[in-house]
Amino acid sequence: MFASDGTVRRHYAELSERVSELSSDELRRRQQACEQSFLHQGITFTVYGDNSSTERIIPTDLLPRIITAAEWARLEAGLKQRIQALNLFLHDIYADGRVLRDGLVPRALIYGSKHYRREMRGIPVPHGAYVNVCGTDLVRREDGTFVVLEDNLRVPSGVSYMLANRDVVRRAFPALFRTAGVRPIEHYPQDLLATLRSLAPFQDDVSIAVLTPGVFNSAYFEHAFLARQMGVELVEGRDIVVNDNCVYARTTSGLKRLDVIYRRIDDDFIDPLAFRADSTLGVPGVFNAYRAGNVVIANAPGTGIADDKAVYAYVPRLIRYYLSEEPILASVETFLCREPKSLSHVLANLDSLVVKAVGESGGYGMLVGPHASTAEREAFAEKIKADPDNYIAQPTIQLSTAPCFIEGAIEPRHVDLRPFILHGEQTTIAPGALTRVALKRGSLVVNSSQGGGSKDTWVLSA
Amino acid sequence: MFYSVRHVTRFRYSNPVRQSVMELRMQPRSEGRQSLRNFQIATMPRAQLYAYTDHFGNAVYHFNVLREHSELRIEAQSVIEVSHAVALPATADALEWQRYNGLNLRAEHYDLLGPSDFACLSPELARFTAAHQLERPEGDTLTALRKLNAVIYGAFEYEVGITQVHSPIAQAIKERRGVCQDFAHIMIAIARNWGVPARYVSGYLYHRRQDKDRSAEDATHAWVEAYLPSFGWVGFDPTNNIMAGERHIRVAVGRDYADVPPTRGTFKGDAESELAVAVTVEPTSAPVRHEEFLRVARPISATKEKTGPTEQSYFQQQQQQQ
Amino acid sequence: MLSRVADNLYWMSRYLERAEHTSRLLAVKLETLLEQTPREAELSWRRVAAGLSGDEHVPSAAADAFEITRALAFDPENSSSLIASLQSARDNARQVREQISTEMWNQLNRLYLRLAPMDLATVWNDQPGHIFRDAVDELLMLEGITYSTMRHGEGWYFLELGRYIERAQLLSRLLDLHFGRASRSGTAPSYLDWVVLLRFCTAFEAYCKVYTANIRRDRIAEFLLFDPEFPHSVRFAVERLTDALTRVASGAPAQRRAACERLAGRLKASVDFGQIEELMGGTIDLFLTNIMSQCEQIHEAVQAAYISYDAETVL
Incomplete structure (x- = not known):
């Protein structure tokens, strides 16, 4: 919100003025109204205890985060470039493996990843679009440019919060919203529907469903929300039957053919016949139907290989390789411990680096060097030396801050940015994003499971 | 040398099961010294068979049986020609x-x-x-x-x-x-x-x-x-x-x-499955016709009304190789 | 419509009907507490408890009104308590969140969140009937919201089906307790009991419009069983559930639908041609038992035809 000299950044001026007119009681009242609205709409995630479960809302901050038209234009171009390159990469490693033969990416890195699905080799994918829904995490650096932290290519969630935040914040600041020239994001469900429809081999009467693990999944609200907004069925594995290599949903009137499945369950659980045998969330035989082209699964199985933490380091090179373009968005400098030179650098600089296990996510198997004790660093160094292929390291990243309404006062908190990219026959990006907030003072952790919240993100039209 | 192979697999269930889905890797490969001359699969209950080639080049057949059954029988028959192996030297060179x-x-x-x-x-x-x-x-x-x-x-x-x-x-x-x-x-x-x-x-x-x-x-x-x-x-x-x-x-x-399991499958129902396998390999002289690698069975349409509890459990069934 | 979704809607509706029934009985009971002698009150409490909990969790005779109310309303262990019914309704609604209107969900969720943490002890000394009267009002509002915000498509008819099957069964059970063998073995219901029964069924005013305030046992039975126009009569419930059955699963094969419609037709015939004189002559037990078991058969037929059918049979 504030520039380095302490003045209010221009695009925040109006918000700043408007907020300063309101008493802190009034702000608190509006904040409570937002939270009530979430609770009543059931926009909650469930925390399970010993024999009870409680529903919590993901805290929403009242104050919108603002992104200028120029910032957005660059982001949009960069994200489109990135998803294009990642899809070409996925197509390549599941087809000819040109990038592997050329030695740009080590074969061991791909074949050794648990996210590489050999079953996907040689299976054609509509429009070559493996990743149809992507939620890329970015942060804003001190120089104002955005840098990509992570590409979420499997089953990214959070888009319902982007839409729900907009809904409540617009109601909290109606006048400001009208004058600010905020670009609309409400058409996201229609865009998603169009993207999914474009994957079907025919365009009339396409039958689409959202596949959810069920009501106990923490993102269930989002699955139901998207199905309702798109006007398609929300199905669970037990609603689906595969017969004669075609996929059907059990309806009151009999079996109804499904053409496109937007799945919100992990690869491992899609089909107990093809992947994890103990999966009861999936549908036996659905992968064979997919292979035969009788149903489309979005995102395609096996996309996880491209958001592997080690592959991340190669993305700028992949963009140059496939598109002959320079990357528009920067990546965080990444040291692959599998490379001897990087390994010695990492071991020598553990106190300033963040080291992550390649196959893990959600903050597991991680060392935050500057915050770790000497003993912790030494123990972790042994782990790295024992299995260098499994680790990467990055410099600690300074997240930018945005003004938040915290207990009656406005204070800066660290934020990241997750825009949502749709990729089918065309690529579309809703001009908005989920901004995740680390609500604890000084904290850099934005995950909702660890005290993170979110806020509405306004992309200005000019 | 020609061989005729008959491979019978039978699953018996302690209670009737439904929605069996099964993959079979039973078709001998046709490459190198070995060529496949005839291949047929029949299932009981009868089912429509589908096939694909997996990423190792193995032929995989798959089918499903929706209706209730207490036994599932798969019979694969093949005729294969295998030619003499080229004798290997006693040792390989040091390099x-x-x-x-x-x-x-x-x-x-x-x-x-x-x-x-x-x-x-x-x-x-x-x-x-x-x-x-x-x-x-x-x-x-x-x-x-x-x-x-x-x-x-x-x-x-x-x-x-x-x-x-x-x-x-x-x-x-x-x-x-x-x-x-x-x-x-x-x-x-x-x-x-x-x-x-x-x-x-x-x-x-x-x-x-x-x-x-x-x-x-x-x-x-x-x-x-x-x-x-x-x-x-x-x-x-x-x-x-x-x-x-x-x-x-x-x-x-x-x-x-x-x-490469010869059979891999799931079914729905609360039942134990018992597996029996019989394999016979016999020399044969008659290289039979080339066409009709796959005998395609039509599914039988049933009209009987059936109801039952909807168990949501899937069970895997596989056989050990001996 | 997905079979699982139809099932969730159906059960959501059954649980809501049960919750409303429980709330109404408790509200009426607590409101009339002061008008009865201790002996009358105890018998009446027994009937309420038996009518609501299917005998399993009837609190002992020694229990006082507070204990009984708490067991019937707020005991989560009692699967037919008000709060358990609401929770089940909400769980079912949650699973079909995308099928019901946001207004419906908000209303149900709000009611649940308000009642779940409630401590009966704190409101007991100050007109406890109020909370149950409020619950009835909120549930009626949910019914109205449902009527006017949800598409009257197949899902809505599954809601109707669930509501009226449940209503026919609950009414039959309540009538059985007042007119059946149980009512003849002990002290006969008093004048006040008859008024209370009518109020249990929100029927007092409607009854008076038809029969004047002349409270007579046989007329009450006739009204609650056979009145074609009163929403809390058995006949009304049967007509509505029969109608709902003709509107669901329109794409299902004829022979599947026939099984359900045949059973519904039989049930409808029993209430259309029932004679109150004959029933009051001693066959009312049998008649009511028969209605309850026919409702159960229809429930099973619907499950078999549209919900848990064998996939093979519909190809």
Whole structure:
């Protein structure tokens, strides 16, 4: 919100003025109204205890985060470039493996990843679009440019919060919203529907469903929300039957053919016949139907290989390789411990680096060097030396801050940015994003499971 | 030499089950010294069969049976021609080991050089290799692999029932007994540890009285293929201490058993399944017609009203290779 | 419509009907507490408890009104308590969140969140009937919201089906307790009991419009069983559930639908041609038992035809 000299950044001026007119009681009242609205709409995630479960809302901050038209234009171009390159990469490693033969990416890195699905080799994918829904995490650096932290290519969630935040914040600041020239994001469900429809081999009467693990999944609200907004069925594995290599949903009137499945369950659980045998969330035989082209699964199985933490380091090179373009968005400098030179650098600089296990996510198997004790660093160094292929390291990243309404006062908190990219026959990006907030003072952790919240993100039209 | 193979698989369920879905890897491969002359599959209850080729080049057939059934029977019949194996020399040359260091070779065979689900390293395997001086290969590649084949043959008793289809190899090592599936996995794990690309072969063995084979005559068989840069894929059968030859009929190859089970399937219902398998391999003289590799059965449409509880459990069913 | 979704809607509706029934009985009971002698009150409490909990969790006779109310309303262990019914309704609604209107969900969720943490002890001394009267009002509002915000498509008819099957069964059970064998073995219901029964069924005013305030046992039975126009009569419930059955699963094959419609037709015939004189002559027990078991058969037929059918049979 504030520039380095302490003045209010221009695009925040109006918000700043408007907020300063309101008493802190009034702000608190509006904040409570937002939270009530979430609770009543059931926009909650469930925390399970010993024999009870409680529903919590993901805290929403009242104050919108603002992104200028120029910032957005660059982001949009960069994200489109990135998803294009990642899809070409996925197509390549599941087809000819040109990038592997050329030695740009080590074969061991791909074949050794648990996210590489050999079953996907040689299976054609509509429009070559493996990743149809992507939620890329970015942060804003001190120089104002955005840098990509992570590409979420499997089953990214959070888009319902982007839409729900907009809904409540617009109601909290109606006048400001009208004058600010905020670009609309409400058409996201229609865009998603169009993207999914474009994957079907025919365009009339396409039958689409959202596949959810069920009501106990923490993102269930989002699955139901998207199905309702798109006007398609929300199905669970037990609603689906595969017969004669075609996929059907059990309806009151009999079996109804499904053409496109937007799945919100992990690869491992899609089909107990093809992947994890103990999966009861999936549908036996659905992968064979997919292979035969009788149903489309979005995102395609096996996309996880491209958001592997080690592959991340190669993305700028992949963009140059496939598109002959320079990357528009920067990546965080990444040291692959599998490379001897990087390994010695990492071991020598553990106190300033963040080291992550390649196959893990959600903050597991991680060392935050500057915050770790000497003993912790030494123990972790042994782990790295024992299995260098499994680790990467990055410099600690300074997240930018945005003004938040915290207990009656406005204070800066660290934020990241997750825009949502749709990729089918065309690529579309809703001009908005989920901004995740680390609500604890000084904290850099934005995950909702660890005290993170979110806020509405306004992309200005000019 | 022509063989006629009949492979019958029967699942019996303690209670009627529904929605069986099954994949079959039963069609002998048609490549190299082996060519497939005829192949048919029939299922009971009858079902529409579909096929695809997996990424190892194995033919996979699959089908489903929706309606209630208490038994599922699959009968595969094939006619295969197998020609004489080219005799291998007594030893490979001394440079053979170095040829594995070619970057391309290691990359091409990446999947067959590292541990896999069954062919994996364990403390038990380490003790076994230490006890038999198998930590490092001795002599040239061929000699070392032949010795490995013989050591495994000598160190284990062949006994059905000690290990199950999903037993880890540590079990067979501990018991000093097992079946061909276990022996193949042990050999694969050791060969890969030496840096030799090795793969699991599922298939059939033609048993003759004079051969004194240990492996069960009426079951599917499994053995190992190791890649030698100068000779290509060479088959070793540690169960019977022989090289894979004219009596071995190859059906499917993979990293280990998990890639090539003859049957893999799920059903819905609260039932135990009991598996019975019968395999007969006979020499035949008549190369039969080429067409009609697949007899396509039409599904029977039932009209009877049935109801039942909707259990949501799936069960996997697989068979062990002996 | 997905079979699972139809099932969730159906059960959601059954649980809501049960919750409303429980709330109304408790509200009426607590409101009339002061008008009865202790002996009358105890008998009446027994009937309420038996009518609501299917005998399993009837609190002992020694229990006082507070204990009984708490067991019937707020005991989560009692699967037929008000709060358990609401929770089940909400769980079912949650699973079909995308099928029901946001207004419906908000109303149900709000009611649940308000009642779930409630401590009966704190409101007991100050007109406790109020909370149950409020619950009835909120549930009626939910019914109205449902009527006017949800598409009257197949899902809505599954809601109707669930509501009226449940209502026919609950009414039959309540009538059985007042007119059946149980009512003849002990002290006969008093004048006040008859008024209370009418109020249990929100029927007092409607009854008076038809029969004037002349409270007579046989007329009450006739009204609650056979009145074609009163929403809380057995006949009304049967007509509505029969109608709902003709509107669901329109794409299902004829022979599947026939099984359900045949059973519904039989049930409808029993209430259309029932004679109150004959029933009051001693066959009312049998008649009511028969209605309850026919409702159960229809429930099973619907499950078999549209919900848990064998996939093979519809190809």
